[in-house]
Amino acid sequence: MQVDMIWNLLTEQIGECRNQQLPKPLPNPDDLFRPTLIGAWAEDRLVGGAFVMPDLEDSAYYAAAGHGDAAEFLAVRTAMVQGIAVSPECRRMGVGAEIKRHCGLWAAQHGCVLVLSVVTNDAAARMNEKAGYQVLPPLVTLVVEAVDHGRSVTFIGLPFDRDSPACTRWAFGLVGHVDGLAVRVGMGGVAEG
Numbered sequence: 768m769q770v771d772m773i774w775n776l777l778t779e780q781i782g783e784c785r786n787q788q789l790p791k792p793l794p795n796p797d798d799l800f801r802p803t804l805i806g807a808w809a810e811d812r813l814v815g816g817a818f819v820m821p822d823l824e825d826s827a828y829y830a831a832a833g834h835g836d837a838a839e840f841l842a843v844r845t846a847m848v849q850g851i852a853v854s855p856e857c858r859r860m861g862v863g864a865e866i867k868r869h870c871g872l873w874a875a876q877h878g879c880v881l882v883l884s885v886v887t888n889d890a891a892a893r894m895n896e897k898a899g900y901q902v903l904p905p906l907v908t909l910v911v912e913a914v915d916h917g918r919s920v921t922f923i924g925l926p927f928d929r930d931s932p933a934c935t936r937w938a939f940g941l942v943g944h945v946d947g948l949a950v951r952v953g954m955g956g957v958a959e960g
Contacts, residue, residue: 768960769806769813770792770804770832772806772813772816773804773805773806773816773818773860774813774816775794776816776852776854776882776932777804777816777817777818777850778811778856779835779852779931780852780853780854781850781852782849784824786958790793791882792804792818792820796898796923799877800821800843800877800879801821802819802820803818803819803820803915804816804817804818804823804932805817805819805869805870805873807820807853807862807865807869808815809848809857812854813854814854814857814862815850815851815852815853815854815857815862815866816851816852816866816911817848817850817851817866817867817869817870817883818846818848818849818850819844819846819848819849819854819873819874820846820847820849821841821845821846821847821876822841822842822845822846822847822883823841823842823847823925824847825841825845825847825899826838826839826841826842826845829841829923835919836913836920836921837921837923837948839914839920839939840911840920840921840923841934842925843878843879844878844879844880844881844945844948845879845880845882845883846870846873846874846877846879846881846882846883846942847882847883847884848870848882848883848884849884849912850865850869851863851866851870851884851891853866861897863898864869864894864897864898865898866896866898867894867898867900868888868898870882871898871899871940871942872942873902874942874943875942875943875944878943878945879942879943880942880943880944880945880950881939881940881941881942881950881952882940882942883909883925883936883938883939884937885935885936885937885938886902886936886937886938887932887934887935888924888934889934891937891938892920895938899940900928900938900939900940901938901939901940901952902936902937902938902946902959903936903937903939903943903954904932904936904954905933905935905936905957906927906931906935906936906956906957907936907937907954907955907956908924908925908926908927908954908955908956908957909924909926909937909939909952909954909955910922910923910924910925910952910953910954910955911923911925911950911951911952912922912950912951912952913948913949913950914949914950914951915947915948915949916947921943924955925937926955926956939952948953
């Protein structure tokens with residue numbers, strides 16, 4: 768029942784997720800690193816929620832291109848927040864930023880070092896910044912390099928395509944630590960329209 772409540776809040780407040788093929792997450796009683804809904808409750812009522820998962824979409828792209836190290840890093844060490852929603856009566860109270868911070872804690876507990884999300888409006892950008900995440904300028908490519916014990920193991924570029932709205936931008940946070948693994952994050956070029 769709680770899964771349905773969180774999913775309904777997300778679909779009501781933000782509509783379709785970035786990728787319309789995303790499956791509705793099932794309950795995750797074992798707390799494994801898989802698509803998961805996170806709910807924020809106050810006095811037994813849902814006030815906000817998030818959908819967070821391994822970055823499987825970008826991982827599949829890199830796997831298909833023959834870049835196994837990049838695909839593995841995205842699937843195992845990167846979480847993607849697909850959406851955060853807050854009930855209208857609870858907005859501007861810090862609920863969204865607190866949920867975003869919790870997504871980072873959840874990701875770190877599951878072995879992630881990086882949390883990503885696609886920001887499509889100014890309110891979401893401000894919420895990410897309040898939660899301690901970096902927000903890149905619109906349509907800039909996110910660049911990630913993973914270095915294992917001083918040796919670069921993968922270099923990843925995550926661009927937007929020409930059809931992305933002009934306000935679309937990446938938000939990211941470095942959230943966890945894996946012995947010997949360093950992650951550098953920056954920005955590349957701008958998508959051309």
